[in-house]
Amino acid sequence: MRILFIADAFAAAGRRIIEERVPAVRRERGIDFVIANAENVADGVGITSRIARKLFAAGVDVITLGNHAYRQREVYPYLDEEERILRPANYPDSAPGHGTCVAEAADGTRVAVINLIGSLFLDAAVSPFAVAERMVDAARAQAPVVVVDFHAEATSEKVAMGRLLAGKATAVLGTHTHIQTNDATVLPGGTAYITDAGMTGPHDSVIGVRTDLVLRRFATQLPIRFEPAEGDVRIEGAIFECDGDGRATAMESFRLLDNR
Numbered sequence: 001m002r003i004l005f006i007a008d009a010f011a012a013a014g015r016r017i018i019e020e021r022v023p024a025v026r027r028e029r030g031i032d033f034v035i036a037n038a039e040n041v042a043d044g045v046g047i048t049s050r051i052a053r054k055l056f057a058a059g060v061d062v063i064t065l066g067n068h069a070y071r072q073r074e075v076y077p078y079l080d081e082e083e084r085i086l087r088p089a090n091y092p093d094s095a096p097g098h099g100t101c102v103a104e105a106a107d108g109t110r111v112a113v114i115n116l117i118g119s120l121f122l123d124a125a126v127s128p129f130a131v132a133e134r135m136v137d138a139a140r141a142q143a144p145v146v147v148v149d150f151h152a153e154a155t156s157e158k159v160a161m162g163r164l165l166a167g168k169a170t171a172v173l174g175t176h177t178h179i180q181t182n183d184a185t186v187l188p189g190g191t192a193y194i195t196d197a198g199m200t201g202p203h204d205s206v207i208g209v210r211t212d213l214v215l216r217r218f219a220t221q222l223p224i225r226f227e228p229a230e231g232d233v234r235i236e237g238a239i240f241e242c243d244g245d246g247r248a249t250a251m252e253s254f255r256l257l258d259n260r
């Protein structure tokens with residue numbers, strides 16, 4: 001089966017290009033399952049239930065989040081109710097929502113998805129390295145395909161997580177930096193891996209935000225309110241394939257420019 005992973009969807013531009021282009025990508029590339037990190041889809045910070053429903057309607061099967069998961073209060077009950085939207089699994093148990101789910105792909109295969117957050121510069125309640133193997137084993141008991149979105153700042157943390165889960169998870173996909181790395185590969189044992197899958201949204205920006213506002217904040221240290229940029233909208237992410245046992249057999253980074 002073939003899975004499309006969409007990296008950090010950013011603001012209305014990110015949501016729009018997913019709605020407009022993902023149905024065709026699904027058809028043309030023979031995609032069986034779509035996972036989208038959407039932690040920035042509500043104006044750059046968090047997600048709302050209304051936007052999540054739009055992403056599901058556009059063909060996204062599972063939504064993952066990250067450090068911005070709780071920026072929109074409205075979404076808290078929805079995170080508890082909706083099985084297919086995940087916040088980091090290594091957040092406290094008492095926090096809204098859940099961090100793992102199992103969903104069914106177009107071809108009937110069960111796919112488990114796990115959202116983990118890194119320790120460096122982010123508020124992991126528990127080290128992702130303390131729980132990742134156990135969580136992947138538990139997921140494997142429920143589904144042959146196990147995909148991990150590892151939302152982390154440091155390349156070292158992400159590479160280490162890929163190595164830890166090589167041969168155990170079907171894929172370990174890095175998110176959060178919004179800059180796609182050039183290291184998509186299949187690790188020994190059949191684990192698709194990329195250090196960072198990139199960002200789905202406006203790339204004429206500083207990782208999604210209007211360049212002038214970011215430069216003014218860096219130059220003045222003043223608390224300037226950030227706004228999403230608009231130009232050079234892209235989908236970024238990865239496409240990988242796996243066999244019936246959930247071993248990855250092919251992996252490539254994915255980028256689609258908005259060429260209207």
Ligand SMILES: [Fe+2]
Pocket residue numbers: 008039040066176177178
């Ligand atoms: Fe992000």
Ligand SMILES: [Fe+2]
Pocket residue numbers: 039066067068151175176177
């Ligand atoms: Fe993030």
